[in-house]
Amino acid sequence: MNKPVYLFLLLILMSTMLSRGVAQTAKSDSGWSELPPIPDxxxxxxxxxxxxxxxxxxAGGANFPDGGAPWTGSKKAWHDHIFALQKPDGKWKLVGKLPHSLGYGLSITWKDSFIIIGGSNEKGHYADVSMLKFNKDKLSITTLPVLPKPIANTSGVLLGNTIYIAGGIESPDAxxxxxxxxxxxxxxxxxxxxxLETWPGPARMFAVAGALDGKFYLFSGAELVHGVRNYLKDxxxxxxKxxxxxxxxxxxxxxxxPGTAYATENSLRIFGGDDGKAAADAALPREKHPGFSKQVLSYSPLTNTWSVADxxxxxxxxxxxxxxxxxNVVIPGGEVKPAVRTPKVLMYKTIKH
Incomplete structure (x- = not known):
């Protein structure tokens, strides 16, 4: 092989290897990965x-065990399982059960405890508050003071040692x-x-709460008026004080x-959500639903502005x-289209700004 041809082929090979290296780096630096899926x-x-x-x-949650939907005749089932994952490359284990099947309440992590607040099942909505502790393969559940009223589809966050809860609905037929x-x-x-004094805006459910620098934040949600949803951007x-x-x-x-909003050093980030566009399209068949927003929105309290972060x-x-x-941010399961669940557990490498 003559020298010019050899050099040309060498340059192509180096370019290919470099391109592959860049692609691999971009993939590994994206911040996203998956943990082992929920065992269902x-x-x-x-x-x-x-x-x-x-x-x-x-813990808990609801699905359609046959993979169907309400409009195909399938019946929703609520669950009481508690799964545990002790390391990112480990396996999920069934470690206990809730006092009863439950979902659509509020989750709060405080110190070495995981607190479950409100929620619903096929019998109605609940005001119960339970504190779970898992230590040395043993699970314990204790009760905390009940809420003033039953609530589901609510939002809330821990600010210091205080839990704040905003909105929701009191009953399935609210x-x-x-x-x-x-x-x-x-x-x-x-x-x-x-x-406490309520916010100066519409009542709501399915809002997103956040906490940053000693303040509580309430974002979006859906207003429910005579059973009809109005998607909110306020x-x-x-x-x-x-x-x-x-x-x-x-x-x-x-x-x-997915709640609550993730707090960086100077911003609050919201991962996805339903923007209401598909719901507003009455001609769109449910099975043709495009899915929910993939945007990660970032709010800066310093400038009082929004941007798309990821x-x-x-x-x-x-x-x-x-x-x-x-x-790291962890988002387990959820609904990716109306009535369509996912066992995937997403993980996002957190940032410091």
Missing amino acids: PIGFAGSFAGVSNGTLLV QNAGDNFWAMDLSAKNMAWKK AYQYSP TGWKKIADLPSAVTAA QIPAPAPVTTTLTIWNG
Whole structure:
């Protein structure tokens, strides 16, 4: 082989290897990966999720066990299982059961405990609050003060040692969403729920809550008026010292996005959600639903502005929980289209800005 041809082929080979290296780096730097899937072929929506003593716990939820949908005659089933994953490359284990089947409530991780608040099943909505602890392969469940009213499809977050809860619906046949705003200090000697002043906007369910720099945030959700949903883009900030104020609207609704919002050092991020566009298209058959938003929206309190920070690289789930495990965002299961669940567990490498 003459020298010019040899050099030409060598350059092609080096270019190919370099291109492959760049592609591999881009893939590994994307921030997204998957944990072992939930051990169910269908998956669940409305599951609770949290962390106790370094173990990821996923509990309850609902699905259509035959893989169908309400409009095909399938019946929704609620579940009481509690699954545990002790390391990212491990296997899920069934470690216990909830006091009863339950889903669509609020999940809070506090210290070494995972707290389950409210929720619903085929019998109705609940005001129960349970604290789960998992340690040395043993699960314990204790009860905390009940909510002022039963609630499901709510939003909330931990701010310091205090749980804040906003909105939801009180019963399966509720015609209007709630404007409830409750708080309970977990460090108080005599824990009790307090009713607080509500936000200066519509009542809502399926909102997204967040906490940053000592303030509570309420984003989007759906207003329910006489049983009809209105997808919301408004947002509010609450200071325990000064109360509520309205902040910049979202670019689009993020109804039922995995909650809570993820807090970076100076922003709050919301992963996906239902923007309501498909719901507004009456001519769109349910089986042709395109899925939910894949945008990761970022809110900056400093500038009171929104931006698109990332894209979810898989079908984006709603009606599920966002929790932090080993410093990373974890989104287990959820609903990727109406009535369609997923057993996938998404993980996003967190950022510091």
